Amino acid sequence: MGFVTPLKWRNIIYLTLTHVIVLTWLGSYLFMGRLPKWQTLIYSFLMYEMGSLGVTAGVHRYWTHRSYTANLPLQWVLAIWFSMSGQNTIKDWVRDHRVHHKFSETSADPHDATRGFFFAHVGWLMMMKHPDVIREGRKVAMNDIINDPLVQFHTKYFNVFKLVFCFILPILTPPLLWAESWDQAMLCRFFVAFVAILHTAWAVNSFAHIWGNRPYDPNINPADNWMVSAFTMGEGWHNYHHTFPWDYKTSELPYFINVTTLVLDTFAIIGWVQNTKQASPEVVETTKARKKQFAPIGSEH
Numbered sequence: 677m678g679f680v681t682p683l684k685w686r687n688i689i690y691l692t693l694t695h696v697i698v699l700t701w702l703g704s705y706l707f708m709g710r711l712p713k714w715q716t717l718i719y720s721f722l723m724y725e726m727g728s729l730g731v732t733a734g735v736h737r738y739w740t741h742r743s744y745t746a747n748l749p750l751q752w753v754l755a756i757w758f759s760m761s762g763q764n765t766i767k768d769w770v771r772d773h774r775v776h777h778k779f780s781e782t783s784a785d786p787h788d789a790t791r792g793f794f795f796a797h798v799g800w801l802m803m804m805k806h807p808d809v810i811r812e813g814r815k816v817a818m819n820d821i822i823n824d825p826l827v828q829f830h831t832k833y834f835n836v837f838k839l840v841f842c843f844i845l846p847i848l849t850p851p852l853l854w855a856e857s858w859d860q861a862m863l864c865r866f867f868v869a870f871v872a873i874l875h876t877a878w879a880v881n882s883f884a885h886i887w888g889n890r891p892y893d894p895n896i897n898p899a900d901n902w903m904v905s906a907f908t909m910g911e912g913w914h915n916y917h918h919t920f921p922w923d924y925k926t927s928e929l930p931y932f933i934n935v936t937t938l939v940l941d942t943f944a945i946i947g948w949v950q951n952t953k954q955a956s957p958e959v960v961e962t963t964k965a966r967k968k969q970f971a972p973i974g975s976e977h
Contacts, residue, residue: 681803688802698867705863712860716850723760723846723869725909725935730757731877732909732936735766739821740773743924745951748826750943755830759837760846761873766827767818774816775809777921781885781897784808789885789897797882842870876907884914892919892928892960893967902933910934919963920955928960 705711712720734754737743746754755766763769772786779785786809789796795803805813821827830837846865850856888899892915904912905927911917913927913934930937943949955963 681806684802684804691798691802694866695871698863698871701859701863702867705860710860712864713850713854713856715854716856716860716864719850720864720868723865724872726757727760727762727842727869727873728876728909729936729939730754730759730761731763731873732911733940734758735763735769736773736911737924737926737936737940739766739824739827740770741921741924742820743922743953744940744949746943747948747950750948751826755826756837756841759830759834759841760869761877762838762842762870763874763877765831765834767821767831770821771813771816771818772809774818775812776881777918778816779808779812780918782808784812786813787881789882793882793886796885797878800881879904880908880911880914884912888912888915890915892916892964895967895970900927905933909939910936919967920960923954924952925954928955 735758738746738751738754758766776785776787781788781790783806786805787796787800788806792799843865846869847858847861850861850864851858884899884901884904885897886899888901888904890896890899892900896915896918898914898918900915901912904914906912910926910933916928917923917926924940925934925937927934927937930941940949940952944952
């Protein structure tokens with residue numbers, strides 16, 4: 677008999693209520709023709725961008741893969757931006773993602789896409805982890821994270837960071853600075869800059885592990901999906917990323933639907949980003965040729 681996954685009812689209730697409330701609220705506002713002020717829309721978009729960058733440039737490309745070096749001011753910026761995304765701690769995120777790369781599409785993968793789209797997208801957060809995920813999570817290399825004082829401080833005061841930067845400040849700002857209504861401020865925060873960030877992050881685990889092209893390694897599930905990249909600021913070039921996980925660009929073409937790389941290169945100009953790692957064109961072509969030798973015909977599409 678296979679592993680029967682116990683459900684996490686607290687997570688199920690929390691995620692379900694969040695979506696029901698937000699969608700009901702949004703629908704009623706659109707039906708009544710009530711729209712937020714233009715300042716609130718711009719502000720919500722900026723919240724979305726910063727929260728997304730906290731995930732893509734911060735916890736993913738920097739802390740998980742160490743694909744570049746960030747100075748201390750940028751590390752704090754990334755930690756605050758990540759707090760705005762409404763996800764879990766940096767430590768937990770890094771651990772799960774390193775295990776995901778090492779055991780992708782196996783029982784040790786936290787969001788194994790072979791268990792179906794829903795599981796890979798959000799279902800894995802609604803269930804207890806498979807014993808293999810827990811076992812490998814205890815063994816995966818985490819010394820750099822454990823010995824990182826900023827990460828440890830952020831983990832210790834994680835609930836404060838999340839409460840302040842994900843909810844309190846984003847909700848307080850519109851009413852206090854340009855007299856937005858409180859309900860509109862809350863709606864824009866929860867829908868545009870919270871639920872949207874969660875779904876775009878989850879889309880990398882689901883859409884980009886099922887649909888897309890596989891030009892670099894046709895033997896793996898992760899695929900290059902330009903639509904996912906458009907919503908995730910460049911994280912959708914997933915076949916490339918799983919083939920060259922240490923490349924800070926996460927894609928062969930640095931600026932093609934890849935806002936995160938543009939932001940990192942901008943920080944590099946002022947010296948906040950250094951020592952970027954990237955695969956040379958020769959390494960890319962050699963790897964592609966080697967991987968395709970063992971691929972079924974047509975599997976790259």
